[in-house]
Amino acid sequence: MASYIGNQLHVSVFGQSHGTAIGVTVDGLPAGEAVDLDALYTFLCRRKPGTSPLSTPRQESDFPSILSGIEQGKTCGAPLCAVIENKDQRSRDYGKTLHIPRPGHADYTAWCKWGGEADMRGGGHFSGRLTAPLCIAGGIALQLLERRGIYVGAHILQIATAKDTPFPLRPTAELLTSVGEKDFPVLDDGQGQAMQAAIVAAASEDDSVGGLVECAVIGLPAGLGEPMFGGMEGRLSTALFGIPAVKGVSFGAGFDVATMRGSENNDPFTIENDTVVTTTNHAGGILGGITTAMPLTLQLAFKPTPSIAKEQQTVDLSTMTPTTLSIVGRHDPCIVHRAVPVVEAVVALVVLDMLLEDNHGII
Ligand SMILES: Cc1cc2nc3c(=O)[nH]c(=O)nc-3n(C[C@H](O)[C@H](O)[C@H](O)COP(=O)(O)O)c2cc1C
Numbered sequence: 001m002a003s004y005i006g007n008q009l010h011v012s013v014f015g016q017s018h019g020t021a022i023g024v025t026v027d028g029l030p031a032g033e034a035v036d037l038d039a040l041y042t043f044l045c046r047r048k049p050g051t052s053p054l055s056t057p058r059q060e061s062d063f064p065s066i067l068s069g070i071e072q073g074k075t076c077g078a079p080l081c082a083v084i085e086n087k088d089q090r091s092r093d094y095g096k097t098l099h100i101p102r103p104g105h106a107d108y109t110a111w112c113k114w115g116g117e118a119d120m121r122g123g124g125h126f127s128g129r130l131t132a133p134l135c136i137a138g139g140i141a142l143q144l145l146e147r148r149g150i151y152v153g154a155h156i157l158q159i160a161t162a163k164d165t166p167f168p169l170r171p172t173a174e175l176l177t178s179v180g181e182k183d184f185p186v187l188d189d190g191q192g193q194a195m196q197a198a199i200v201a202a203a204s205e206d207d208s209v210g211g212l213v214e215c216a217v218i219g220l221p222a223g224l225g226e227p228m229f230g231g232m233e234g235r236l237s238t239a240l241f242g243i244p245a246v247k248g249v250s251f252g253a254g255f256d257v258a259t260m261r262g263s264e265n266n267d268p269f270t271i272e273n274d275t276v277v278t279t280t281n282h283a284g285g286i287l288g289g290i291t292t293a294m295p296l297t298l299q300l301a302f303k304p305t306p307s308i309a310k311e312q313q314t315v316d317l318s319t320m321t322p323t324t325l326s327i328v329g330r331h332d333p334c335i336v337h338r339a340v341p342v343v344e345a346v347v348a349l350v351v352l353d354m355l356l357e358d359n360h361g362i363i
């Protein structure tokens with residue numbers, strides 16, 4: 001099965017962008033955990049569409065109905081089910097082009113796989129809209145982790161050619177929390193202005209831009225993870241590639257390690273307050289798939305939004321002839337800034353799942 005993840009914490013996402021509703025089931029949450037529903041909705045609003053000229057104008061409240069699993073503000077042990085009704089579908093945007101796959105979107109591959117039966121209006125089940133229910137599950141996981149001193153935070157590292165300052169060697173909980181509270185989550189607001197200008201420029205040319213998100217987790221114990229296929233990098237990557245438009249995931253110094261010498265890349269060990277730490281963190285807090293207790297750091301590459309108004313070459317699958325397409329409708333000229341809370345949510349779900357498997361006395 002494709003739309004669920006987790007070994008102890010089973011998270012299953014359902015729905016289509018233009019269907020009645022989208023939602024999530026989460027089985028395996030510990031019972032008796034307080035869930036602050038106001039804080040959860042504040043988190044969901046960081047992702048919701050229709051809030052800025054830099055994003056899709058589709059108007060959705062993204063307000064979740066919790067159908068089960070939470071009673072009197074606490075998890076009750078039963079599987080949690082939450083749904084968000086879709087309210088602002090405009091399916092006519094897709095009516096004339098259902099046989100004409102959008103370059104860069106999943107239309108063509110869904111058509112191949114599901115024999116033309118896929119509901120691809122608004123991206124169907126492949127849509128970025130499905131990241132809203134992911135944020136419900138992840139937003140609850142973030143609350144459980146924070147209660148135990150584990151903080152997950154992310155920011156936009158790059159959009160087009162404009163670059164933010166990376167997180168410092170030891171990001172604090174305050175830094176990770178405060179950057180997420182910004183309307184445009186960057187550390188350097190000047191660079192944030194340049195990024196926003198790049199999005200506006202691309203949109204004005206009927207085009208789109210991509211970029212990078214950096215995420216960090218602090219407060220993890222040393223020793224979380226497994227060797228080989230159960231490693232922290234593998235577990236996180238599998239989940240993070242489930243976010244639509246992610247084309248790359250790297251940890252620590254990432255692809256820069258290719259040009260470093262061992263003497264530069266190795267993180268020297270030392271002792272601080274009777275604890276083993278490293279003086280640099282090119283490893284991103286992971287050695288052998290297992291956490292070192294230094295901040296876990298990762299970067300994700302997001303491609304430019306595929307649906308653009310600029311004319312592109314494609315094919316008509318009903319006649320099997322080449323054609324061109326200028327996409328009408330409501331689309332994000334950039335995905336990166338909307339994806340920041342989604343990255344936090346997915347990382348939190350994986351970390352919580354791994355702690356539930358091997359809890360180090362934490363849960
Ligand atoms: C938050 C978010 C919003 C998105 N918004 C759009 C959009 O408005 N238009 C679009 O064509 N793709 C959008 N996408 C990306 C597509 O859903 C994605 O590119 C498509 O499903 C194909 O999947 P792939 O890029 O992972 O191959 C969005 C993705 C995310 C995470």
Ligand SMILES: C=C(O[C@@H]1CC(C(=O)O)=C[C@@H](OP(=O)(O)O)[C@H]1O)C(=O)O
Pocket residue numbers: 017048049056057058060089090093121122123126127128129130132244329330331332
């Ligand atoms: C609705 C959201 O984003 C949608 C993601 C999306 C896609 O193809 O991924 C396509 C667009 O859908 P529609 O054409 O129905 O407006 C976006 O608006 C959302 O993120 O909540």
